[in-house]
Amino acid sequence: MADTVLIVDDDQSVLTMLYKVVKSNGIDAHTASSGEEALELLAHEAYDCILLDVNMHGMDGFAVVQSIRRRGLKTPIIIVSGRKEDYDTLYGLDIGADDYVTKPFNPITLGAKVKALIRRSRDNLPGANALITAGPFQYNTSTLRFYKNGVEIPLSSKENAMMKLFIDNVNRIFSKDMLYDLIWGEAIIDENAIMVYVNRLRQKIEEDPSSPKYIQTVRGLGYRFVV
Structure with missing residues (x-):
């Protein structure tokens, strides 16, 4: 059974775009054009993730998040908003959202975030398998902890985050910009940092780092993890 995402936005063009992003990642989607409509849907159906705008007529997105959490629902919530102030981001996360993405957004990056959040939420359920194998x-x-052929490979925090992203998205191409956004967020780093960390991972996981089998460079596009 496919995962299902609830998309909430009162702008029809954004709603359509988010719907296409979700569907392109092999995930089913339902839409709501107001906070009130979203809460009505949530009263009758379970979702694996919620994409939620903040600025909506009637009940705004923050109020929707608070209502969802008061109901005891632990469904992962990603706020997708044009409000870029740090206060809004911190407030959204503080009241129970799991992530905060500002518009305009990279569709591929947002799709990866949705998949990773659904996976992480499922892994945290009682009895869920904590091991991802590729x-x-x-x-x-x-x-x-990360292992190859049963042997642990020690990783730094950023190497760990990059490896988790790769193993969550086998065969998916990530551009440098996507990796910056997903791993470093808003931090300002040297433009060669991605290449440095990719090379470090190759040294640790490849039989021949000079001719990588697992972390492949896709010329002009970025990197892809292949098994």
């Missing part, structure tokens, strides 16, 4: 690699989401 080829000879395993990633334990409970201990944040």
